């Protein structure tokens with residue numbers, strides 16, 4: 615049985631249809647990531663699943679339980695990362711964890727959570743003197759204090775520097791190892807690609823595509839982009855382009871000065887042909903690279919929108 619079943623969710627705010635029709639299932643132990651442009655309905659969807667807003671229509675089952683019937687049972691099963699502004703500034707990290715733990719019948723030990731979020735040595739610091747990354751880790755600690763089966767993390771790394779972001783990735787991966795299901799939203803493509811078992815792309819309140827990062831990328835295209843630049847300048851590039859045009863393993867080619875870019879469903883084969891030609895003619899290649907398509911390419915292709923930083 616999926617740990618989360620979301621069917622035909624809808625929610626409007628006046629004339630704004632924030633969520634038009636969203637359905638998905640999440641299996642136990644998955645990292646399931648919802649991505650989408652600004653205003654796509656991600657937060658509204660999460661808040662309905664977390665029981666913070668009632669949907670206008672549709673159904674939500676958490677481990678087979680429903681809001682409105684089984685509220686206190688669901689609350690023991692889920693953990694929600696509070697916005698870092700909801701932390702108590704004048705309490706220490708440890709005191710915040712103890713306070714949140716007191717709301718629940720079942721809990722993890724504070725020491726264990728501090729260890730998981732790598733704050734043991736800062737446990738006696740007041741929140742107001744923690745860094746942004748440390749506060750964010752504490753917010754994730756609060757989401758796990760009741761030892762939940764499912765944890766919701768809404769943009770946990772927004773605004774953090776790359777190192778602080780990686781520290782949060784480590785926590786997410788540790789939680790996954792322990793079997794916790796994680797529902798994540800993020801604006802960082804690399805993060806979604808690295809952490810997620812499946813990614814759900816949402817736009818204008820509907821699910822546009824849902825699959826593993828690899829399958830989403832595979833759906834987009836089988837082509838890879840190959841770039842090549844020549845020490846011997848424009849002439850060498852133009853000759854190479856001319857000679858390779860029409861090869862079956864090259865879908866299309868572009869040249870700009872001494873740089874040639876081509877797209878190929880068989881980039882290795884195309885490269886053999888290319889390098890064979892340049893060697894034969896004594897053209898010296900300065901740089902060769904093959905670029906894999908990324909989740910960012912998928913996002914742009916599906917939503918027609920640039921990714922927000």
Ligand SMILES: Nc1ncnc2c1ncn2[C@@H]1O[C@H](COP(=O)(O)OP(=O)(O)OP(=O)(O)O)[C@@H](O)[C@H]1O
Pocket residue numbers: 627630631632633650651652653654655656657658659
């Ligand atoms: N309480 C509210 N009252 C009125 N409109 C709202 C409310 N909450 C959300 N909306 C609107 O609903 C739409 C979806 O918002 P939501 O916050 O769910 O999107 P999002 O995908 O989380 O966006 P972002 O990436 O910017 O956080 C937006 O147009 C937003 O302005």
